[in-house]
Amino acid sequence: MEPRIQYAKTGDGVSIALTVVGSGSEVLVAADNMYGGLHLYKAALPNQVWFFDELAGRGRRVVLYDSRNVGSSEHRDTDYSDGARLADLEAVVDHVGVGQFSLYGRNYGCAAATAYAVAHPDRVKRLVLLGAFARGADFYTAVPEIAMVTRMAGASMPPEEAAIYYQSMAGIVSGFSDPEGAARTANAWRTSMSVSELAAFREAMRGTDITDLLPLVSVPTLVVFSRLNMPALLPLTREVARLIPRAEFLETGEQGSQTPDLGLLDAVDAFIRGDQAADTSGPTPAPATPSLLSGTAVILFLDIADSTALTTTLGDAAYRDKERELDAALRAAITEAGGTPVEGKVLGDGVMAVFTSARQAIGAAVRCRDLGNEAGLPLHLGIHAGDVVREGNNVHGGAVQVASRVQSAAAPGEILVSDTVRSLARTSAGVAFEDRGEHALKGIDEPQRLFAVREQD
Template structure:
């Protein structure tokens, strides 16, 4: 079982003739991501740096649409220039190619300004706007976040000393916590964008100012301070951004995917899977990260949470592959709970979960129970906030 869902890359053509690579994952209501500066497909297909929120959103029933902006990743690499108008042309091309009349729109980091402007230009197409660790004023962004400031302060050596520049930037983005991880990130940056394209995009980002546009946003908007992001502390930028948008909601969270899903589904009846669960004897699989407190201290809180979210997506994929049903709700610890009709399927899923934990470097003992409803399991079910199956060991 692979921890990464492989996207099928397709191409859209912008109105100025640029080929933009895009991909979709999952089924359900669409959510479109305005890409970050290195390209979202490029980051996703790199095992170390794929966006940690894509898998969890797919698991929650969203069709996730993401792409590489011009000059980056798998998109047309000789089409440089990351000014806001060109970013919007890329977004428009992808939206038309996927054929979604109405969708949720999300801008993370440097993808935020294009999402803001598009939501004002085409409010009839945007059901919800989600802005994560992003900005409306580029100069303020580059001044407020120390790791981003490094990209500005070392700009003069970027083209001539590209490897050194990317290593310095990657270490800053990784909070100088792990030089090996930073080395791999630097290699990912160099593979995804040329020095000249990076300089053009960085300079264009710093010139962006859409502050006056914020008061015209009329779609439901969630502004997120994602505390799991290692780039820096976005709390002040995020709260200021939210205060400038009419009726915007603000949240600080370590689980952006969950916060976005709850916001976009607000007012809907909560989904239920009770009718899909097996009747009579059932097999329960519970997989939980071992010694998570020590791992958090060793890896750092942000790195641990990122790995845990990615592992959660891999476990749920393994459960689905073996015909199990992951139970949604508030669970104890960092675990995943699932129900199976077949002991063989549950055991195969448990083995796959164990392998996924080993690959992620997070020890993952998995336990199975079999039986019918009983008081002991009802107590665990109540503690987890579950409303479904109860069993006995």
Template structure:
């Protein structure tokens, strides 16, 4: 059996752990532990089970188990603080929490040979200016489209998400898509000291350079909109088209409206206590704001995404930073053709935020979608309008790309 997660593959038959196709040295007992956790990833694995399967029911101390768990985490670039892949469940045991693809085919080439390009993604890593490791993915074919990082992503989870996969499928048919998990989030480093707008822009710079892109369309949604704006002003020659969807120029904690500041503080409070917990007040509020018209599967995927994408502490830190973003002094410096998209009844970023962006960016086009969702969903009437307008805006006057992925 082969298990694929992030940039890793574990192959039971050959007892190999691969990272980006390259073997990693791992002790036999650590390999067995990883196998057990991956095989039982749908539930918590108790210490007694680990002793039975990994230690053959021999007497073993808690310290020895902890040491092997730490070694397993180190083997897959995890640690006890982030617990991105292996989660400690206090007084219960351990659980593998990352998104996993399972296959009984042991030949990597055969796994993708029958898949069209639009159904494949390649995950790799680069370093931002401060050394933070950033995970990025490439997929699709056509003119290069870069999706700026935003709050709450996971490259592997999003690839199968009922919320994001339809959008990625649509984009992959027309574009070579480059996207990434921003710092503190997803497959990128979680142990981060700095969450600032400049740092987020540095991450985007690192990813674009690592992918070898010279000129491209840049798509920023939600938090990604101010990041895309800041990048477009820092590198005007590299951005051929700029698309800002559900964006803003000032975060809610620095806007003039008292109601928005109060809402921002309330979201942070709920987040601290309900992150990743099914049926918590935060999950209910989060779903009601981001996808009020989402179906059960889509809402449940938000809970799963929260558990996998970051820690409660990082979620609060990132959200606090985002709500203090201010790119109001960059809008008159944008020279790229710009399309601003906003849902009429967006509860996360009010419609006035989109109108303000479009009014202040010279020559910007404005598209208002009849939707209540911050992330437009495939089942909505607004969906085909969004996809059609985005494709036409970029492709109608798109130059020939300079470099492939």
């Protein structure tokens, strides 16, 4: 059935098209992503319709809209700035006339959703960010698929090239597994905005940077990465979760799957109901971020050496940019090695991760050490193993404290491990251990014998 279109008016007089799906008492507003939430819903794209119809069918009203210069909204100029997109969202919310509501953003829509949650925390009950990134420039350079198709697009692109561009984009999104679906998607995208408007949109999004807004988010927040999305986006989404206080982070879906991400649907539904977001029982396996279980774990601590001196040398802004880039790379390396970066607070410029294997932890530490050296930000790294207790998104216990102190004892660019870790990994890690003797570690009753990780001869 064709959705009933309403129009909201922004403060600067732009007409914004919107629709409301469902009739429940709870309200979910979906911040416009790129080609218009309403426009894509009208086009009956399966991946757009099923998700919002399912959420509406679970007892809520879902508000979808097209931003200015997109779809059925007024095409007046090419202002796609963060301020303009926030104004569009504010106008939609005011027009619908809701009190408190849940707010959902995906990819490009996450910036407006975050800005609204910071500006109106009294209105937003819960915030969900899917495939988020803090800086548009990172998204356009770090995600190969986006970088490639962006090079193809230009304001003067002729119609025949535009058709190839949209078909290529749709093929990438679908994994080239559904030609008919890709053709429908390409047509919906092509009719949402002109080629010149698309070029202006991409240029505006490249300058988006919500890094400073993320720590100001005070509403309950779920940050999700679906494995059906582009893999290179994962570190950027993890960074968003890290920067939002007390945010929950979740991975869902099966990479390469041709079926909808039901785990994503269930997680979002549970979170906005107030249930545990991690309950994604169903055909999709539970979150891919491994659970931080209480019990025995191998704990890796790492921290940037002499960060104060580096800040003075590089300047605060330059240092923070390098630190953020390194942090994302470190967390990705840890995940690839089979570990779980802990999303709770860690003092200083540090990262803590837990592993089930000493071999994995040492392999991750070696890779992280190399990344720090390559970035010109050498690291102190320390590893210990013992019992931990999970508390929310963090882990605690005496073993955690020992691991932290082992890291503090390491020289810049050095990996130190406890005797416990050396014993666990002596024959499996593929490295040598240099005895550094016993150390009296601050706050630890018994001296700890430490070993430096070295390449095998």
